Amino acid sequence: MAVIVPQPLLNITDLQARVDGHVVLRDLNLTVNRGEVHAIMGPNGSGKSTLAGVLAGDSAYEVVKGRVVYHTAGKALDLLELDVDARARAGVFLAFQYPTEIAGLSNAVFLRSAYNAVCSEQGRTPLDALDFDDLLQEKARQLQMDKGFIYRPLNAGFSGGEKKRNEVLQMAVLAPQLAILDEVDSGLDIDAVQIVAKTIDSLRTEHNAMVLITHYHRILNFITPQHVHVLQQGRIVASGGSDLARRIENEGYENKLSH
């Protein structure tokens, strides 16, 4: 029987980060292999978005120590050394908890710019407006998004749920190797959670990986993670399989510290 050797995509070692002088991530260690989905759960304020922001390169967060190695195209990159846009072009994607609204910038124009920026880096052919439109419409259909959305100004006037769908639409179009999804399920009703979750699940391949940050268990009914971690006060206090998420659902976060 062939032994499947895990291929690391992301190694986080001893990561410590501050915001406004407060330490919000402490000695965080996490390894994500290709083909894996990791769920990170934790109460409000535990540092989930901070972790996402540090990985994406948000300058609001100051990395005090630690290393983040990102493996791509046969190279091990020091992720923290890369500019925000370079990380994205190397295949890192963050679905924002609170996506930015930009009036006047059409979703489609924006996404084609992003798509072509990512493609040119990865040696794929850029698409002209018409071909890109086909791709975009197909992805929007899968997410059951109204066609009109993709031509509307980026997130401007979108409801909370529409913004989340739009984040997933971007993920579907950009096909990242590492997707960090920050509470992509919040603000969605149960039907929408299912549609969004199924789309995300359909994007899983053996080459990519996802870090699914969530507050609630319900999205995990549609996406089964290999690993679940509990983040509390900036530390991973428990890790386990998908059953851990179920236990949290039943027992809350309180008990997890003592495990």
Next chain:
Amino acid sequence: MKTSSVTDHARFVARALARTQDEPLWLQEFRRQARQRWQAMSPPTLRSEAYRYTNIKPLLAERLGVVTGKSTLPPTAYAPLLDAAEHCCVFADGRYVRTQGAALPQGVQCVRVQQAISSGALCAQQLQASEDYLQLLNDICFDDGIYVQVAAGVKLAQPLHLIFVNTAQAAGNAMFSRNIIDVGRGAELQVIESHYGLTADSYLSVARTVINVGEGGDCALVKFQHEGGGAYHFSAVEGQQQQDSRLSLLNISYGGRLARLDSSIEQLAKGAHCDFRTLYLGKEQQVLDNCAEIKHLAVEGTTQQRVRGIVRDRARGIFAGNIRVPRQAQRTNAEQLTKNLLFGKECAVYIRPQLQIEADDVQCSHGATSSRMAAADLYYLATRGIDHRHAAQLLCRAHVEELAQDLPIASAQRFFDMVLAHFLR
């Protein structure tokens, strides 16, 4: 010894006047009076209300001449401005050189102003004497431009494009142009007026366009100002609207070291509509000054005024807009919105929006905003792989997008593309 520059300009004016001896007496008289007024006037300073933010001292210190040699201007030199569907009248260094492109339909007269003057098609009243220091210079010195007359009910499907190119010959010289546009009852006309500089040396370009839109007529004017980097550009647009007419103006101010545009629109009879848009994009040390006055003199007129500015480096953008609604202009609907986007800390915009309302049954609103390029927006675009320059371009595009929608002349889209691509190069 210090030379008085104003004296120097006076010498220039005398030279320009000497060229007008063959003109009809009424025009000579028109110019003589303009000169008298000009001489009695002192140049505007920062204390003059209309020039509060625009210092013309550097211009006054320039020694100006008139173009004497012949300009060479191959069509390739201004090809980026062209659209094959347009009828183009091309001027080099203030002088007509050629007509090219699509033919004009019946019912449209399009001739040089001198021709319209000598044929008697134009009279002093249509020339409209100015009160402004620089536009008075235009009254005294203008010697070229286009007179367009569209007969009642005639509708042009394609734009007329007046292209004023300033070549290397323009350096150190002053150019004056005058265009007069008459759109008859129920007629429709689209005009593009481009000012394009091929030299980075200093020169002065003073342009004036006078538009009359007859009852139920529809006129669109796109002014595209892309002078050379050393240019002083002073432009005026004067519009008069008859009953139920429509006047759409789009000003794009991009080039020059100092560019000033004065627009003044009068709605003379009921139910006129004015769609007024201004875009200025300033970089380096540019000063882009835009003044607009819209007078509602009759009932049920509407004005939609939209201004967008973007400045970077040490540039300054200025917008002074005044909408006047006197007592007789009941049921006026006027809206003015100015939005500015600033890059960095050294650039600035000065905005003076004004509504002067005396009528009581009106709907008027105005608003003005200025904001720095948002770091959160740039970050969001960066997380999608878009590099800083491209992200800034997209945000500039987003900032002006509302102006670029439903353009009065659809093909003017190309000017937006051109300046936005160039602005952040």
